[in-house]
Amino acid sequence: MKRIIDGVMIGTGIVAVLAVAIVIAWAGDVFTVDKDGVPKFAVSDAGKITVGATESYVNLVVQNDDVATESDNKLDITADVLTVEGVRLENVALSANIEATGAGGLDSGSEAANTWYYVFVIANNDGTSWNGLLSTSSTSPTMPSGFTKKRRVGAVKNSLGNFLLFVQEGNKCIYSDWSTTQRVVSSGVEIGWTIVDVSPVVPSTSRLCIISNQFEATYGSSGYKGSFIRTAGATSTYGPNLLWTYFVGGTPHATTRIAEVPTDNSNRVEYRLSAAPSSGGIQIDIFGYYDRI
Incomplete structure (x- = not known):
C-alpha cells in the first residue's frame, strides 16, 4: 500500500485506483491515474472518470472539406x-x-503550388480554445496569438494550387481520387535497380508508402x-x-499488386525488371501512406 493523498491509501487493484480517482476529482483537481505505469483513467475537475482518456487520439479523421x-x-x-501537448481535447471538429x-x-506567407503543408491542431494553454493550422514546417509552425500548444495531425499536398483529395483515419492516409501526380514511374523498363522519388505524394513525415506495381509488358521470349x-x-x-509481380510467357500480360513498402530517409524506393521488354513496362502509383503523427 502507498499513501498518495492525505487520508487515502492505494493498492494494486482496480477498485483502489477508482477510489483514488474519485477523491482527486472531489478535490477539484485534473489528474491522470496510472496503474502499474499504464494510463487507465483521466479525472476532470467535474469528477468525470474516462477510461482510456490518456489515448493520444481516438477516431482522428483528416480529410478534404465536403463542400x-x-x-x-x-x-x-x-x-x-x-x-495536444498534455491537454486533452474532446469532440474536436474544426x-x-x-x-x-x-x-x-495558413500560419504565415501565402499559398504556394506543389508544396507540402503540415496540418496542426492548436490550443490555448488550458485547452478551452482550439483551432486548425497549416504550415510548411512539420515541427515549428508560426503560432497565432493566444495559442501556445500544437499537435501535428497530418499533411496535405497542394498540387497545382489545389489540395490532393484524401481521407486520413488515424495515421493512415489514402488518396480518394487518382491523379497523374500519383504516378511516380510510367512505362519503366530498367533492369538494374533504379531510384524513384516518391516525395511528391508522400510527405517527409512518412516512411511507409502504399504503392502499386502494375506490370504491363510484352516479351519476345517465354519464361518468368x-x-x-x-x-x-x-x-x-x-x-x-x-x-x-511476375508472369510466364512472351505475349502481352498485365498484372498488378498493391502493398506497403518502406522508403529510405529521403522518401525513395527503387525498382527493376527481370528483363527488358519489347514493349510496355512498369507503372508505379502511390495510393497512400502512413504518417508518423
Whole structure:
C-alpha cells in the first residue's frame, strides 16, 4: 500500500485506483491515474472518470472539406479525443483553410503550388480554445496569438494550387481520387535497380508508402518475367520490403499488386525488371501512406 493523498491509501487493484480517482476529482483537481505505469483513467475537475482518456487520439479523421466549392483548399479535422501537448481535447471538429491566415488557416506567407503543408491542431494553454493550422514546417509552425500548444495531425499536398483529395483515419492516409501526380514511374523498363522519388505524394513525415506495381509488358521470349519494388538502398534482393509481380510467357500480360513498402530517409524506393521488354513496362502509383503523427 502507498499513501498518495492525505487520508487515502492505494493498492494494486482496480477498485483502489477508482477510489483514488474519485477523491482527486472531489478535490477539484485534473489528474491522470496510472496503474502499474499504464494510463487507465483521466479525472476532470467535474469528477468525470474516462477510461482510456490518456489515448493520444481516438477516431482522428483528416480529410478534404465536403463542400464542393471548398474541397480543394479546406480541410476538416475531427476526433473524439485528441491530446495536444498534455491537454486533452474532446469532440474536436474544426477546419483549416489555406486561403485564410492565422488560426483556422495558413500560419504565415501565402499559398504556394506543389508544396507540402503540415496540418496542426492548436490550443490555448488550458485547452478551452482550439483551432486548425497549416504550415510548411512539420515541427515549428508560426503560432497565432493566444495559442501556445500544437499537435501535428497530418499533411496535405497542394498540387497545382489545389489540395490532393484524401481521407486520413488515424495515421493512415489514402488518396480518394487518382491523379497523374500519383504516378511516380510510367512505362519503366530498367533492369538494374533504379531510384524513384516518391516525395511528391508522400510527405517527409512518412516512411511507409502504399504503392502499386502494375506490370504491363510484352516479351519476345517465354519464361518468368518479373518487376520488383523495394526500399531504396536495400541490400537484399528478396525480403519483407519487396513488392514483386511476375508472369510466364512472351505475349502481352498485365498484372498488378498493391502493398506497403518502406522508403529510405529521403522518401525513395527503387525498382527493376527481370528483363527488358519489347514493349510496355512498369507503372508505379502511390495510393497512400502512413504518417508518423
